[in-house]
Amino acid sequence: AQRVTQPEKLLSVFKGAPVELKCNYSYSGSPELFWYVQYSRQRLQLLLRHISRESIKGFTADLNKGETSFHLKKPFAQEEDSAMYYCAIFSYFNKFYFGSGTKLNVKP
Amino acid sequence: DVKVTQSSRYLVKRTGEKVFLECVQDMDHENMFWYRQDPGLGLRLIYFSYDVKMKEKGDIPEGYSVSREKKERFSLILESASTNQTSMYLCASSSSRPPRLANNEQFFGPGTRLTVL
Numbered sequence: 001a002q003r004v005t006q007p008e009k010l011l012s013v014f015k016g017a018p019v020e021l022k023c024n025y026s027y028s029g030s031p032e033l034f035w036y037v038q039y040s041r042q043r044l045q046l047l048l049r050h051i052s053r054e055s056i057k058g059f060t061a062d063l064n065k066g067e068t069s070f071h072l073k074k075p076f077a078q079e080e081d082s083a084m085y086y087c088a089i090f091s092y093f094n095k096f097y098f099g100s101g102t103k104l105n106v107k108p
Numbered sequence: 109d110v111k112v113t114q115s116s117r118y119l120v121k122r123t124g125e126k127v128f129l130e131c132v133q134d135m136d137h138e139n140m141f142w143y144r145q146d147p148g149l150g151l152r153l154i155y156f157s158y159d160v161k162m163k164e165k166g167d168i169p170e171g172y173s174v175s176r177e178k179k180e181r182f183s184l185i186l187e188s189a190s191t192n193q194t195s196m197y198l199c200a201s202s203s204s205r206p207p208r209l210a211n212n213e214q215f216f217g218p219g220t221r222l223t224v225l
Contacts, residue, residue: 009148034213043112044151044198044216086150095141095166096214100150 002027004087006099013077014107021072021102023061023087032090033070035061036098039083047072047085057081077106111135112217114199120223127186129220131199138204140182141214142166142174145196157182158204189224196221 003026013019025031035047048056050063050070061072070087084103088096115130131140139158143151143166153166155174163174171193175183182201186193200214 006150043218044200046213049213095153095156097153098143098151100148 002089002091002097004089004097004099006085006087006102008102009100010103010105012105012107015079016076019074019077019081019104019106021085021087021104023070023072023099025068025070025087025089027068027089031063031065031070033061033063034088034090034096035059035070035072036086036088037083038086044086077104079106079108082106112199112201112215114197114217114220116220117218118221118223120225121186121189122225123190125186125189125224127189127222127224129184129186129197129199129222131182131184131201131217132180133182133201133215134180135201135203135215136179137201137215138179139202140176141200141202142172142182142184143198143200144168145198145219151198154184189222191224194222194224 005024007022033050036044037047038044059074061070063070082105084101086101087099112133121127141156142154145151152168154168154172155166157163157176160179173185197220199217202214203212
């Protein structure tokens with residue numbers, strides 16, 4: 001069964017510090033992974049998808065099939081990065097399985 | 109601009125009431141989804157639909173039903189609301205069009221916070 005695990009409920013870092021939000025998955029097949037973000041009082045939105053190999057707002061995520069991980073990283077956190085982050089895996093019928101989420105708090 | 113709208117931002121109902129949550133998308137998307145979002149549990153899929161009049165159960169369908177009579181509208185129904193259905197409900201939609209399904213992101217509505225007393 002497809003599953004996504006985000007081990008940290010809350011991650012607090014200071015502005016300018018590196019940040020890594022962890023995501024591990026289980027999937028029988030070739031996984032397609034995503035990060036979604038929800039800023040305060042805004043709707044959930046796509047941040048990035050692994051297949052695009054893109055950097056969005058300074059965030060990157062590399063799919064590591066050996067470790068079954070898709071950690072989200074940013075070298076220098078900004079206060080505006082404070083949000084709820086969800087890792088998600090794509091399944092059939094265009095379904096996604098979401099992790100439990102990590103709240104990132106970037107302190108000034 | 110992409111738009112998924114939900115009929116209410118906040119809703120307060122009593123135990124045993126029948127509750128309707130409405131979702132409308134204007135992007136001509138084939139797929140629509142209902143999730144509930146709870147702290148520490150993330151998003152859990154209740155039901156989804158990949159075509160008009162089609163529906164599939166998600167991970168937690170018990171106590172819920174859905175209706176999709178038109179492509180743009182997907183309704184979530186709580187036949188007899190209970191206190192454990194107090195939650196944030198999110199609707200989403202996505203396209204099934206080529207070139208690649210997995211690139212088709214889900215677009216979310218603003219959510220409906222339902223409180224069942």
